[in-house]
Amino acid sequence: MKVIKKYLETREGNYSFYFEEINSGYLYGVNENKEMVSAGCIKLPLAMALLKEVENGKIELQSKVKILAGDKTQGSNGIIHEFSASEYSVLDLLVAMLIQSDNTAANKIIDILSIQRVAELFKEMGLKNTKLKRITTDDKLEQDELENTTSSFDLSRCFKLLYLNQYLNEENSNLIVNILKKQQATNKIPFYIPRDIQKNIANKGGSLETVENDTTLIMLPKGKFLFTVMANNLPNNVYGITTISRVGKMMWDIIDKDWK
Numbered sequence: 001m002k003v004i005k006k007y008l009e010t011r012e013g014n015y016s017f018y019f020e021e022i023n024s025g026y027l028y029g030v031n032e033n034k035e036m037v038s039a040g041c042i043k044l045p046l047a048m049a050l051l052k053e054v055e056n057g058k059i060e061l062q063s064k065v066k067i068l069a070g071d072k073t074q075g076s077n078g079i080i081h082e083f084s085a086s087e088y089s090v091l092d093l094l095v096a097m098l099i100q101s102d103n104t105a106a107n108k109i110i111d112i113l114s115i116q117r118v119a120e121l122f123k124e125m126g127l128k129n130t131k132l133k134r135i136t137t138d139d140k141l142e143q144d145e146l147e148n149t150t151s152s153f154d155l156s157r158c159f160k161l162l163y164l165n166q167y168l169n170e171e172n173s174n175l176i177v178n179i180l181k182k183q184q185a186t187n188k189i190p191f192y193i194p195r196d197i198q199k200n201i202a203n204k205g206g207s208l209e210t211v212e213n214d215t216t217l218i219m220l221p222k223g224k225f226l227f228t229v230m231a232n233n234l235p236n237n238v239y240g241i242t243t244i245s246r247v248g249k250m251m252w253d254i255i256d257k258d259w260k
Contacts, residue, residue, distance in 0.1 A: 001019055001028035001251075001254070003250060003254075004017065004030075004247055004250050004251065005030050007246070007247065007250065008030070008243070008247065011239075011243050012233075012234065012235050012239065013210075013231050013232060013233045013234040013235070013239070013240065013243075014031075014036070014231065014232050014233045015030070015031065015229070015230065015231050015243075016029075016030060016031035016032055016034050016036060016151065016152045016229075016230045017029065017030055017031075017032065017152055017227070017228060017229045017230070017247065018032035018151075018152035018153050018155075018156045018226070018227070018228045019225070019226065019227050019251065020156060020160070020225070020226040021223045021224065021225050021226075021259075022160060022163060022164070022223070022224040022225075022226065023223055023224060024223065029152065029153060031152070032151060032152040032153040032156075032228075033128070033129060033151050033152075033153050034129075034151055034152075035129040035131075035149045035150070035151055036149060036150070036151060036152075036213075036230045036232055037147045037148070037149060037208060037211045037232050038130070038147070038148045038149050038150040038206060038213065039148075039206030039207050039208045039211050039212075039213055040101040040136070040204065040205060040206030040207065040213075041150055041155055041204055041205065041206035041213045041214075041215055041230075042130070042132060042136065042148045042150060042206070043097050043098060043101060043106050043136070043204060043206075044098075044155060044158050044159075044176075044180075044204045044215065045122055045125060045127060045130055045150070045154070045155075045158050046097070046106060046109060046110070046113075046118065046132070047094055047097065047098055047176050047179075048121075048125065048158060048161070048162070048167060048168060048176065049113060049117075049118050049121035049122065049125075050090070050094060050109055050112070050113060051094075051168050051172040051175065051176065052121055052124070052167065052168060053113060053117075053121075054090075054172065055168065055169060055172060059090060059112065060090065061089065061090050061091040061094070062089050062090070062091065063089065063090055064087050064088070064089055065087065065088055065089070065090060065093060065108055065112070066086055066087055067086055067087070067088060067104065067108065068086065071104060071107070071108060072104045073103040073104045073107055073135070073136070073137055088105075090109075090112070092105075093105040093106075093108055093109055094109070094179070095179055097109060098176070098179045098180055098183070098204065099179060099180075099182055099183055099184055100184060101185065101204075101205070101206070103135075103136045103137055106135075106136040107135045107136055110132070110135055110136075115132055115133075118132045119131070119132065124167075125157070125158070125161060125167055126157065127150070127154045127157065127158070128151075128154065129149060129150055129151035129153070129154050130149065130150040130151070130154045131148065131149050131150075132148050133146060133147065133148055133149070134146070134147075134148060136148070147208075150230075151230070152215075152228040152229065152230050153228075155204075155213075155215035155228045155230075156215060156226040156227070156228045158215075159177075159202070159215065159216070159217040159226050160226055161173075162176055162177050162217070163177070163217060163219075163224055176202075177202045177217065178202075180202035180203060180204055180217075181199065181200075181201065181202045183202070183203050183204065183205075185203075185205050186198060186201075186203065187205075187241055187245065188203075188205050188212065188214035188229070188241055188244040188245050188248060189201075189203060189214045189215075189216045189227060189229065189244060189245070189247070189248035189251070190203055190216065190248060191245040191248060191249075192245060192246075192248060192249035192252060193218075193248065193249075193252045197218075197220070197252075200218060200219045200220060201216055201217070201218050201219075202216065202217045202219075203215065203216040203217075207237060209237070210232060210233055210234045210235075210236070210237070210240075211231065211232045211234070211237075211240070212231045212234060212237055212240030212241055212243075212244055213228075213229065213230045213231065213244075214228070214229055214244055214248075215227075215228040215229075216228070218255070220255070222255070222259055222260075223255070223259060225255060227248075227251050229244045229247050229248075231243060231244060
């Protein structure tokens with residue numbers, strides 16, 4: 001993992017990353033507890049918060065939610081934003097938020113839960129650097145301290161809690177992981193990993209102007225790996241995507257060739 005640290009030291013921008021193999025307990029991190037702009041990665045713990053309230057009996061996944069024209073978030077992608085239907089199930093919103101990073105779906109989920117309740121649920125998860133301060137959008141604010149934040153460690157903790165069924169029950173933990181194994185955005189950490197292996201990867205990325213993040217759970221016979229990379233203050237987003245995909249290849253080479 002030191003080779004990744006050395007590589008990132010040569011790249012423009014600010015970086016953090018965290019690696020862990022769950023079974024052995026091996027871990028390595030750089031700035032892994034640094035609070036950084038989360039972008040779309042906030043939707044991973046948000047999904048967990050939603051399903052915890054399902055388990056608490058406060059929300060039903062099949063209940064219908066109206067989406068009005070005024071609810072649609074500018075710049076959002078996915079079925080909720082593009083299609084004209086006015087009613088979706090909570091499960092539809094969850095899938096759109098995770099697979100397509102649909103901001104309209106995410107913001108409706110935030111409305112359902114409330115920002116205050118989300119904060120309480122994040123605390124229950126043991127997330128120390130993850131804060132939902134506003135609705136999700138593709139527009140970056142001028143001040144980073146006003147943005148939603150998280151850390152590489154917190155994001156990997158989310159996947160660890162899901163894999164071990166330590167926060168949600170097995171059914172709901174598997175629901176999130178299986179949705180994210182169908183992730184449409186695989187241009188960062190998974191990009192150079194062989195296609196036949198990518199089916200064993202759950203990942204959630206995030207992007208804002210000068211910000212690129214990606215968090216993964218890689219499930220293989222030789223180990224269950226957590227890997228998260230966060231980057232901000234980038235010269236441009238393509239630079240960040242290129243950097244993270246390169247780091248993803250370096251991480252994969254370590255697992256593939258050196259991990260016993």
